[in-house]
Structure formats: C-alpha cells, structure tokens
Amino acid sequence: MAxxxxxVVQAEEFEQHGAHEHGAAKxxxxxxxxxxxxxxxxxxxxxLGFEHMPASEEEESRVHQVEELLxxxxxxxxxxxxxxxxxxxxxxxxxxxxxxTHGEHDKQDDEEHADHHDHEESHADIHASYVxxxxxxxxxxxxxxxxxxxxxxxxxxxxxxxxxxxQFNLELTPESKRIKLQ
Amino acid sequence: xIYGLTLKSLWNRKTTVLLTLMSIALSVALLLGVDHIRxxxxxxxxxxxxxTDLIVGARSGSVQLLLYSVFRIGNATNNIxxxxxxxxxxxxxxxxxxxxxxxxxxxxxxVMGTNQNYFQHFRYxxxxxxxxSTGVPFSDVYEAVLGSEVAAKLGYQLGEDxxxxxxxxxxxxxxxxxxxxxxxxxxxxxxxxxxRTVHVSLEGIEAIxxxxxxxxxxxxxxxxxxxxxxPEVITAAFVGLKSKIGVFALQREVNQYRKEPMLxxxxxxxxxxLWALLGVAESALLGxxxxxxxxxxxxxxxxxxxxxxxxxxxxxxxxxxxxRPRHILMLLMTEAGLMVFFGAGLGLxxxxxxxxxxxxxxxxxxxxxxxxxxxxxxxxxxxxxxIATGFTVGLVPALKAYRMSVADGMTxxx
Numbered sequence: 001m002a003x004x005x006x007x008v009v010q011a012e013e014f015e016q017h018g019a020h021e022h023g024a025a026k027x028x029x030x031x032x033x034x035x036x037x038x039x040x041x042x043x044x045x046x047x048l049g050f051e052h053m054p055a056s057e058e059e060e061s062r063v064h065q066v067e068e069l070l071x072x073x074x075x076x077x078x079x080x081x082x083x084x085x086x087x088x089x090x091x092x093x094x095x096x097x098x099x100x101t102h103g104e105h106d107k108q109d110d111e112e113h114a115d116h117h118d119h120e121e122s123h124a125d126i127h128a129s130y131v132x133x134x135x136x137x138x139x140x141x142x143x144x145x146x147x148x149x150x151x152x153x154x155x156x157x158x159x160x161x162x163x164x165x166x167q168f169n170l171e172l173t174p175e176s177k178r179i180k181l182q
Numbered sequence: 183x184i185y186g187l188t189l190k191s192l193w194n195r196k197t198t199v200l201l202t203l204m205s206i207a208l209s210v211a212l213l214l215g216v217d218h219i220r221x222x223x224x225x226x227x228x229x230x231x232x233x234t235d236l237i238v239g240a241r242s243g244s245v246q247l248l249l250y251s252v253f254r255i256g257n258a259t260n261n262i263x264x265x266x267x268x269x270x271x272x273x274x275x276x277x278x279x280x281x282x283x284x285x286x287x288x289x290x291x292x293v294m295g296t297n298q299n300y301f302q303h304f305r306y307x308x309x310x311x312x313x314x315s316t317g318v319p320f321s322d323v324y325e326a327v328l329g330s331e332v333a334a335k336l337g338y339q340l341g342e343d344x345x346x347x348x349x350x351x352x353x354x355x356x357x358x359x360x361x362x363x364x365x366x367x368x369x370x371x372x373x374x375x376x377x378r379t380v381h382v383s384l385e386g387i388e389a390i391x392x393x394x395x396x397x398x399x400x401x402x403x404x405x406x407x408x409x410x411x412x413p414e415v416i417t418a419a420f421v422g423l424k425s426k427i428g429v430f431a432l433q434r435e436v437n438q439y440r441k442e443p444m445l446x447x448x449x450x451x452x453x454x455x456l457w458a459l460l461g462v463a464e465s466a467l468l469g470x471x472x473x474x475x476x477x478x479x480x481x482x483x484x485x486x487x488x489x490x491x492x493x494x495x496x497x498x499x500x501x502x503x504x505x506r507p508r509h510i511l512m513l514l515m516t517e518a519g520l521m522v523f524f525g526a527g528l529g530l531x532x533x534x535x536x537x538x539x540x541x542x543x544x545x546x547x548x549x550x551x552x553x554x555x556x557x558x559x560x561x562x563x564x565x566x567x568x569i570a571t572g573f574t575v576g577l578v579p580a581l582k583a584y585r586m587s588v589a590d591g592m593t594x595x596x
Contacts, residue, residue, distance in 0.1 A: 016438060032426035039430055131427070160451050162235075162426045167450025 076147035084135030206525025209478035233305035239418035241443035261415035275428035295387035317367030373551035385411035518576020
C-alpha cells in the first residue's frame with residue numbers, strides 16, 4: 001500500500017517551468033448561465049513578433065498597439081450578435097506590459113514577476129482573460145476566433161471548453177476557427 | 183416474374199448460394215459489430231464520470247490520472263499530501279471535493295478509501311447520483327459499501343465481514359485479516375467501475391496500515407482506533423466548483439501549486455485525449471472490417487461469375503421461352519442483389535444473437551455495458567451502401583451473361 005510508504009513531501013518550494021511553443025497558444029472558454037469566460041495564454045511572439053523587452057521606439061509602439069488590441073476583445077473573438085454579450089471584466093498580464101498596471105495583481109503574481117526579472121528570461125507569455133455577461137445566452141451558439149486574422153503569427157490554438165453540453169477540447173487553426181457551444 | 187425466377191434459380195444452387203450468404207453475413211456482422219462496440223464503449227466511457235469539474239492528483243499525465251482515479255486502471259505514480267488537498271478544498275470557488283485513496287484490494291476488486299462526500303456528490307451518466315440498493319453509507323472506520331458487481335459476484339450480504347488485501351493483485355498473501363470490514367451497504371448497478379469497487383472510509387484505509395510491518399500488523403483493530411486516523415496522503419480528489427467560470431483559475435492554481443507538483447485535469451477533456459489515443463486502433467479495426475465486407479462481395483462475384491458457363495443452358499431456355507437479353511441482365515443483377523440483401527439480413531441476425539450472448543460476458547469482464555440496439559442511422563447507411571455495392575457488383579457477371587446470350591442466340595454450343 002503506497003499511502004504509508006510514501007514520504008510526505010515537505011513544504012519545500014520548487015521552481016516550475018511552463019511549456020512555451022512559438023506559434024501555438026492556449027485558450028480556455030467557459031459558459032455558465034449568462035456568463036462567458038475567455039482566457040488566452042499565448043507566447044508573446046505570436047502577438048508581438050518578438051519576446052524581449054521593447055528596445056526600440058518601434059517595438060515600444062508595437063507593444064502599445066497589441067495592448068490596445070487585447071483591451072478590445074470583441075476584435076479578437078466574434079460573438080453572435082443575438083447573444084447580446086457585453087464585456088464585464090478583463091485582465092492583461094505579461095512582463096512586457098509591466099510599465100502599466102492592469103487588472104488585479106495579487107501578491108503571488110508580483111512575486112512571480114520578480115522571479116522573471118531575476119532570471120531575465122528570453123521567453124515571455126501574454127495572459128489575457130475576459131468575462132462577458134450575455135443578455136440572451138441561449139443565442140450564444142458559437143465563438144469565432146478572429147484573433148487569427150489580427151495576429152497572423154498565431155498558427156494554432158488548443159482550446160479547453162466548458163459549455164452546457166460538457167467539457168471538451170479542440171484544436172483551432174485559421175481554417176477552422178469556430179468553437180460551437182450548442 | 184424475374185424475381186420469382188431468380189429465387190428458383192438460386193434454390194437450385196442452394197449450397198453455393200448458402201456459403202456465399204454466410205460469408206456476406208459474417209462480413210456484415212463484423213463491420214456493424216465493430217462499429218457498434220466502438221460506439222458503446224465510447225458512451226460507456228463518457229458515462230463513467232459526470233458533474234466533476236476537476237480531478238486533482240500528483241503531477242503525471244492527464245490520461246494517466248483519469249485512468250487510475252476514475253477507471254481504476256493502473257496505479258498512481260505519487261500521492262498528494264492531505265494538507266495540499268485541504269488547501270484546494272478550502273479554496274473559495276470550491277463547492278465540494280471527494281478525496282480518494284487507492285492501493286488495496288479485495289479478491290481482485292479495488293478498494294477505495296473516500297468519505298461521505300462520495301455518496302453525496304459523485305455523479306455518473308447523465309448527472310445521476312449513486313444510490314444504495316440496500317443498507318447505508320459507511321459511517322464507522324471498519325465499515326464498507328460494495329459496488330453492485332462485487333456483492334453479486336462474491337455473494338456478499340449486509341453484515342458480512344470482508345478482509346482487505348495488501349496491494350492490488352487477484353491473489354495476495356499479505357492480507358489485513360486482523361481488521362475485517364463489515365458490509366453496511368450495497369450500491370445499485372451503474373455500469374461504471376463503481377460497480378467493481380469496495381468503498382471504505384479514508385480512516386479505515388489508515389487504520390489497517392497502522393503498525394503494518396513485514397506483512398503483518400502489530401496493532402489490533404481496537405487499538406488502531408485510538409490512533410490519529412487522519413490520512414497524511416491521498417491518491418487523488420474529485421472537485422466540484424460553484425461556477426464553471428472558476429474552473430480554469432483553480433486548474434492553474436493547482437498546476438502552479440508551490441508546495442508539491444500537482445495536476446488538475448478536466449475529466450471531459452482527458453477523456454477526449456484518451457479517446458484520441460484509442461482512435462487509431464479503432465479506425466484500423468473499422469478499416470479491416472470494411473475490407474472483409476469487400477472480400478465477401480468479391481467472393482459472391484466469383485461464385486456468380488464461375489457459375490455463368492454452367493448456366494448457359496438455363497439462359498438459353500429462358501431465351502427460348504421469350505426472355506430478352508435485358509431480362510437475363512436483370513435476372514443476374516437481381517440474383518446478386520438478393521444474395522447481398524439476405525446475406526446482410528442474416529448478418530444482422532447473427533450480430534444480434536452474438537450481442538445477446540456476449541453482453542453479460544462483456545459486462546462482467548470489463549464493466550462496459552453494451553446495448554443491443556445497434557441499428558442507428560449510420561449503420562443503416564453502411565448497410566444500404568453494402569447492398570447497393572452488391573447490386574453494382576452483380577452488374578459485372580450480368581453484363582457478361584447479357585453478351586453471352588446475345589452472341590449465343592438460341593444455339594448452345596457445349
């Protein structure tokens with residue numbers, strides 16, 4: 001019996017390294033009642049074209065441009081007009097955007113960011129999450145990822161979806177970018 | 183007219199025709215059977231767990247975590263600390279959690295330690311809760327609730343004592359026979375691995391392992407109750423959230439937990455991954471059965487083709503009584519069509535009887551409930567396609583007979 005033989009792991013903290021694959025991004029989508037939750041995790045290069053801290057003015061303006069795009073999620077996700085969805089909350093996180101404060105930053109996040117600085121990593125991720133409130137959620141039949149057009153460096157997105165029909169995952173590409181929810 | 187003639191002509195060659203029918207029947211039964219079992223297994227798999235938002239275990243692969251926590255297949259690579267589990271359970275988004283502890287067995291059936299939440303919150307199929315057919319959920323340390331199959335196969339009644347063995351094998355020499363468990367409840371059948379599980383409390387699992395040294399226990403059942411039976415580790419936990427919106431945040435929180443490497447999976451997504459893995463084998467099987475059908479039809483073609491020369495006289499007689507070459511064509515096509523049609527019909531009967539025979543066996547061996555109703559839309563399409571192909575295949579010898587009867591005219595050179 002493994003239970004007693006296993007030594008209990010003491011509360012030692014260890015470093016964790018997330019996966020990072022250029023061109024590929026992750027999307028989480030959940031629908032519950034009238035709420036629609038969308039969460040995009042992408043290597044920064046997919047959106048920006050680079051991953052280092054902006055060095056030139058050109059890069060600085062690209063970062064600003066991407067930030068603005070990410071702040072208007074309806075340009076990235078097309079929702080059926082009949083569903084009447086309005087943005088309720090959003091948060092944007094990336095060490096590349098750190099000059100400004102976005103959304104809530106809890107303590108742990110700040111610590112993580114500090115870690116990133118210490119290591120001076122060459123890879124960066126962008127994390128964006130959105131909560132929509134839909135007046136007629138029964139019309140929310142699909143979500144289409146227009147972000148493939150906005151960020152052409154994104155080649156594939158693997159999505160985890162929780163809808164009224166259950167949990168499933170699917171691979172999205174510029175050719176098939178619609179997530180059916182019903 | 184032609185139909186009647188065809189039937190009579192077929193009857194005249196009944197042995198060959200019957201053998202052809204058999205080969206078509208077998209191939210059709212195989213194709214539909216493979217497709218049916220594939221579907222049933224999939225729905226049985228997806229019905230195993232429902233309503234659970236996340237499964238949390240030690241960090242490994244999502245499919246592996248799903249297999250050992252839900253299907254009781256294989257073993258955990260690691261356990262998770264009770265304190266880590268408590269951290270998750272106390273998270274504000276969490277509505278309920280079911281801790282589970284695996285690793286022991288009873289006469290080949292897995293023993294699972296859990297708590298009352300299991301009976302309250304575990305759902306399978308279409309969000310169906312677990313129901314007891316007799317008795318009550320366990321409340322004491324040395325009490326057990328049996329899955330329906332465990333009780334039926336081993337013939338256990340309420341109040342009986344059972345002994346839990348160390349490890350997961352069918353035969354185990356190290357058993358916890360000094361600390362028997364009393365059967366207090368038997369669950370209704372669910373068609374899931376729950377039926378093949380012996381459920382005891384986490385404290386029960388802890389108690390039988392206290393003082394466990396070199397294959398025997400040094401502490402009696404009563405004394406063990408005096409110890410702190412709070413488990414230090416568990417194998418995995420099922421988690422239900424208040425809102426689906428919070429699932430991903432909690433998943434990330436668990437996956438980035440700083441004190442030990444843990445993994446949280448969405449059971450639906452992991453099931454899909456598992457199915458994608460099995461999909462290759464599944465398509466291969468389906469492909470092979472399709473080729474078997476083709477072989478069956480080719481066999482029929484061979485039989486008709488080979489028979490044509492022997493039947494020149496038959497054709498000539500038909501022509502002499504006024505049949506036109508196109509009637510001969512029709513006759514042979516109808517013949518092929520009828521053979522495939524009856525062959526397919528026979529195949530359906532064969533499959534039905536096989537399923538009726540195999541259903542209880544499959545259920546007891548794998549716990550997968552195979553339904554009898556295999557005629558869905560897609561299978562009807564497959565069947566239609568097979569029969570249509572049969573007719574088309576019949577066209578080949580029919581055209582030959584057509585040409586022969588035109589050329590031969592009334593005179594037969596034998």
